[in-house]
Amino acid sequence: MISNKKARQEFMEEWWDESFKEQIDQNAYNTAPVEALVRFTSHFLRARFENSEQIKQLKFLEIGCGAGANLIWLAEKGIQPNGIDISQKALDLCKYHFQKNQLEHRLGDLKRCSATSLPFEKDSFDGVLESCVFQHLNEIDRKKAHQEVVRVLKPGGVFIGHMLSQNHTTYQLNKGSIKETEPGTLVLKSEEAKNKINLEAIGLSHFFSKDEYNGLLKGCSLIDPCETTYELPLEEAARRGYKKYYQAMWIVYAIK
Numbered sequence: 001m002i003s004n005k006k007a008r009q010e011f012m013e014e015w016w017d018e019s020f021k022e023q024i025d026q027n028a029y030n031t032a033p034v035e036a037l038v039r040f041t042s043h044f045l046r047a048r049f050e051n052s053e054q055i056k057q058l059k060f061l062e063i064g065c066g067a068g069a070n071l072i073w074l075a076e077k078g079i080q081p082n083g084i085d086i087s088q089k090a091l092d093l094c095k096y097h098f099q100k101n102q103l104e105h106r107l108g109d110l111k112r113c114s115a116t117s118l119p120f121e122k123d124s125f126d127g128v129l130e131s132c133v134f135q136h137l138n139e140i141d142r143k144k145a146h147q148e149v150v151r152v153l154k155p156g157g158v159f160i161g162h163m164l165s166q167n168h169t170t171y172q173l174n175k176g177s178i179k180e181t182e183p184g185t186l187v188l189k190s191e192e193a194k195n196k197i198n199l200e201a202i203g204l205s206h207f208f209s210k211d212e213y214n215g216l217l218k219g220c221s222l223i224d225p226c227e228t229t230y231e232l233p234l235e236e237a238a239r240r241g242y243k244k245y246y247q248a249m250w251i252v253y254a255i256k
Helices: 005-025 035-048 069-077 088-100 139-152 169-174 210-216 234-239
Strands: 059-063 080-085 110-112 125-131 153-164 185-188 203-206 222-231 246-255
Touching: 035 069, 035 125, 035 153, 035 246, 059 069, 059 139, 069 080, 069 088, 080 088, 088 110, 125 139, 139 153, 139 210, 153 203, 169 185, 169 246, 210 222, 210 246
Parallel strands: 059 080, 059 125, 080 110, 125 153
Antiparallel strands: 153 246, 185 203, 222 246
C-alpha cells in the first residue's frame, strides 16, 4: 500500500494513463453516456426546471470524466459541462470528442487533478456526477472525495454517483478468499483479466454498503442510494473468470 500522498498521486496518474492507453489501443473506452447518470440527472431536471432556458443556466462537474461521453450528453442538454480526471490521456481524449462533435464552445473547465482536492470554489456547481471512480479510492481518499463533492455543490444541487455494491458477484465470490484491506475493500488481481480495463484486474476496489453514504455525504439534506442489478452474458462472465456474473451498483442520489 502506498502511504505517501505525493507518491500515491503519482502512482495513480501513471496507472490510469496506462489504463487509458490500453482502452484507446483496444477501442474499449466508453463512447455512450452511463445510463444510470442519464436517468437520474433527467429525474432531477424534470422535477426542478420548467424549460430548457433554465437548464441552460446550469453548471455540472464530472469527477473522472474519461473520454467525455457523459459531458457531451450534458452539453447536448444545454448544461455547461466541466470535468476532472487524473489521467491526461483521458482529458486529451475528452477534448478530441468535444471537437469531433463540434461542442467545444460549450465546454467549461477540464482539469487534471485528484478527486480528493478539487480546484473549484465552494458552491460552484448545480450538479456533480461520478461513475466508477470513488470505488477505487482507499478509505481516507473516499471520505475526502465525498466531502469535496458536498463542498463544491451549490445548495439545492445534486450529486449522482455510480458505485459498486457489496451484492456484486466479484465481491460475493471473492470476499472469503481475498483478505479485505478494510471492510468492503478487495485488491483484485485476476489471472483471467490481465489488462487494466476490467474490474477484476484493476486493483483496489471498494464495494459499498448502503449505510456508508450518510457518513460520507454529511451536509446533504437528502441522501438516497438506489441499488440496481443486472446479469452479464455468459460469454462475458466467462471472459472475466466467472460462471455467472451479476453487476450490482449503487446509484446515489443526493441533494445538498
